[in-house]
Amino acid sequence: MKILVTIKRVEDYESKIKVKPDNTWIVTDGVNYRANPFDEIAVEEALRLRDANMPSEVIAVSAGPAAAATEIRSALAMGADKGILIKHDGWLDSDAVARLLQTLIEREKPDLVLMGKQAVDVDDNVTGQLLADYLGYGQATFASKKESLESAEEKAKKPGIKLAADKKSAQVAREVDGGLEVLEVQLPAIVTVDLRLNVPRYASLPNIMKAKKKPVEELTPAALGVDVTPKVKVLKVEPPPARAAGIKVPDVATLVNKLHSEAKVI
Amino acid sequence: MATVLVIAEQAKGVLKKASFNALGAGQDLAKRLGGAQVHALVIGQGVGDAAKQLAESANAVHVADGAAFANPLAETHAAAAIAAAKAISATHIVIVASTYGKDMAPRVAARLGAGIASDVLSFTGEGNVHFKRAMWAGNAVATVEVTTAIKVVTIRGTEFPAGAKGLNGSVAALAADGGAPKTKFLEFNEVKSARPELTEARVVVSGGRGTKGDFKPIEQLADVLGAAVGASRAVCDAGWQPNDLQVGQTGKVVAPQLYIAAGSSGAIQHLAGMKGSKTIVAVNKDPEAPIFQVADYGLVDDLFKALPQLSEAAAKLK
Ligand SMILES: Cc1cc2nc3c(=O)[nH]c(=O)nc-3n(C[C@H](O)[C@H](O)[C@H](O)COP(=O)(O)OP(=O)(O)OC[C@H]3O[C@@H](n4cnc5c(N)ncnc54)[C@H](O)[C@@H]3O)c2cc1C
Numbered sequence: 001m002k003i004l005v006t007i008k009r010v011e012d013y014e015s016k017i018k019v020k021p022d023n024t025w026i027v028t029d030g031v032n033y034r035a036n037p038f039d040e041i042a043v044e045e046a047l048r049l050r051d052a053n054m055p056s057e058v059i060a061v062s063a064g065p066a067a068a069a070t071e072i073r074s075a076l077a078m079g080a081d082k083g084i085l086i087k088h089d090g091w092l093d094s095d096a097v098a099r100l101l102q103t104l105i106e107r108e109k110p111d112l113v114l115m116g117k118q119a120v121d122v123d124d125n126v127t128g129q130l131l132a133d134y135l136g137y138g139q140a141t142f143a144s145k146k147e148s149l150e151s152a153e154e155k156a157k158k159p160g161i162k163l164a165a166d167k168k169s170a171q172v173a174r175e176v177d178g179g180l181e182v183l184e185v186q187l188p189a190i191v192t193v194d195l196r197l198n199v200p201r202y203a204s205l206p207n208i209m210k211a212k213k214k215p216v217e218e219l220t221p222a223a224l225g226v227d228v229t230p231k232v233k234v235l236k237v238e239p240p241p242a243r244a245a246g247i248k249v250p251d252v253a254t255l256v257n258k259l260h261s262e263a264k265v266i
Numbered sequence: 267m268a269t270v271l272v273i274a275e276q277a278k279g280v281l282k283k284a285s286f287n288a289l290g291a292g293q294d295l296a297k298r299l300g301g302a303q304v305h306a307l308v309i310g311q312g313v314g315d316a317a318k319q320l321a322e323s324a325n326a327v328h329v330a331d332g333a334a335f336a337n338p339l340a341e342t343h344a345a346a347a348i349a350a351a352k353a354i355s356a357t358h359i360v361i362v363a364s365t366y367g368k369d370m371a372p373r374v375a376a377r378l379g380a381g382i383a384s385d386v387l388s389f390t391g392e393g394n395v396h397f398k399r400a401m402w403a404g405n406a407v408a409t410v411e412v413t414t415a416i417k418v419v420t421i422r423g424t425e426f427p428a429g430a431k432g433l434n435g436s437v438a439a440l441a442a443d444g445g446a447p448k449t450k451f452l453e454f455n456e457v458k459s460a461r462p463e464l465t466e467a468r469v470v471v472s473g474g475r476g477t478k479g480d481f482k483p484i485e486q487l488a489d490v491l492g493a494a495v496g497a498s499r500a501v502c503d504a505g506w507q508p509n510d511l512q513v514g515q516t517g518k519v520v521a522p523q524l525y526i527a528a529g530s531s532g533a534i535q536h537l538a539g540m541k542g543s544k545t546i547v548a549v550n551k552d553p554e555a556p557i558f559q560v561a562d563y564g565l566v567d568d569l570f571k572a573l574p575q576l577s578e579a580a581a582k583l584k
Binding site: 013017018026095121124138171189196230233236248249259265 | 373376412414
């Protein structure tokens with residue numbers, strides 16, 4: 001089986017994010033970067049599926065600046081077999097990323113594409129779905145599983161995505177409003193993953209060393225023949241509206257009183 | 267001439283409340299576009315009554331009703347939406363950024379060559395309308411421009427008022443089939459609850475890791491206040507409460523009149539889902555917890571002590 005998994009370089013969610021005074025973007029100086037957490041879950045799932053279905057191969061793909069090689073190496077250190085970096089500086093909207101991936105997938109012909117459901121920088125949650133439609137594939141977004149993250153299945157590192165015996169389809173449980181939906185999707189397909197599909201592994205030191213020797217192919221949008229002119233442009237970035245400072249109340253009686261007579265919400 | 271198409275969401279033939287907010291957003295957009303027509307579309311099986319209800323707030327309603335649409339598959343529902351958009355030459359397509367809308371809207375955009383602005387909070391400008399949306403877990407609000415002729419917009423339901431009534435549009439069946447989907451619906455394990463739905467509730471009582479999985483004090487207070495129950499990611503990850511209750515950047519976004527957070531630290535990803543609430547109450551043992559920075563009323567206390575007292579006192583008010 002050939003599994004393609006995407007990994008985006010994003011601002012670390014533990015870094016303090018501040019808007020630039022000129023309102024063009026956020027301050028990036030002093031901000032740490034890392035792999036999008038949802039993508040790490042996608043990588044973990046790809047590795048579990050590979051290991052349960054040998055011989056198989058996992059390719060980690062990133063579109064972004066040259067520095068995104070770091071995030072590809074982190075996927076390789078987790079266990080992915082090879083990497084592809086589509087180098088581009090500056091703004092790439094989700095649609096451009098979907099079209100870059102489309103071209104790459106037409107070349108690589110993977111059986112399954114795993115992606116994070118959203119990247120925690122632009123919080124778009126659209127790339128996988130756009131890609132599925134461009135390719136004419138089925139999709140299963142927000143992949144999760146019935147078993148909890150504390151379950152025996154998770155401890156045994158079983159894949160949450162259940163491949164059919166003939167590997168022509170997969171069953172995917174999805175986190176949707178109101179509950180858990182289960183779909184059967186024909187392969188090749190796009191699956192975007194949610195938080196409770198698995199707990200991603202940490203890369204061990206020997207695997208970090210090994211990852212340095214794994215192949216990473218470098219491409220550009222031009223080499224793929226894709227025009228990355230954005231359909232969505234960011235015009236302005238502002239800080240969110242601030243909430244007026246609140247107060248601490250000494251006890252429950254005061255709280256109830258305030259909620260009743262001041263805020264009038266109970 | 268601009269035409270707005272609002273795609274409604276329903277379950278078992280009953281419209282989701284946020285569909286009316288989508289109509290409100292559609293009307294807002296239509297006004298900014300110089301008085302565009304607002305069409306609505308409902309897709310499903312047995313959705314005739316839902317269509318009639320939509321007609322009150324739309325100039326015309328299209329109905330894709332049939333067995334092919336019985337389950338909310340992105341492929342089949344997007345096929346109907348694309349057919350409707352083409353039939354009326356829609357320039358703007360609006361849908362709620364629920365899991366249903368997020369799943370299908372990008373497919374509609376892809377097929378129509380449209381750009382998509384997701385989880386939009388508000389519109390700005392007239393004529394060439396731009397869209398405001400949160401990024402970086404709500405640490406920033408961006409104004410974005412969609413440069414394509416057709417634009418797809420998913421909206422945050424809690425940020426728009428329900429649409430005005432009195433338009434009384436005509437209702438007509440849409441000629442659409444679901445195509446040949448590559449996905450098959452197998453089952454839906456619904457989380458059943460007698461409490462109000464999280465995104466629709468007037469009051470939400472939410473619990474964090476501080477509950478250690480014991481939600482009794484949360485549920486007791488929710489019952490006294492007629493509230494929905496919410497949770498932090500820590501709670502859902504541990505399997506203490508259904509995933510469906512997660513509030514935050516990557517869960518549900520709520521904006522009730524009153525949000526009571528007990529035993530949650532107030533991580534930015536949680537705040538992203540509840541900062542828009544009118545009044546926020548935090549109960550936390552740790553006076554330094556970041557949740558107090560957004561709380562209108564903060565109580566430094568053990569939730570197992572404070573919540574039962576709160577339930578008792580609130581019950582007496584009734
Ligand atoms: C990609 C990504 C997406 C995420 N998305 C979300 C999301 O959508 N929603 C979300 O909620 N989180 C999300 N998170 C997780 C988030 O970062 C926090 O880890 C999480 O919100 C913490 O949950 P918590 O506040 O319940 O737990 P903790 O941070 O552990 O806080 C527990 C709090 O309970 C207090 N406490 C303990 N005992 C008591 C007691 N007896 N009485 C009163 N107080 C007590 C403690 O003082 C502490 O402040 C996301 C994280 C990532 C990386």
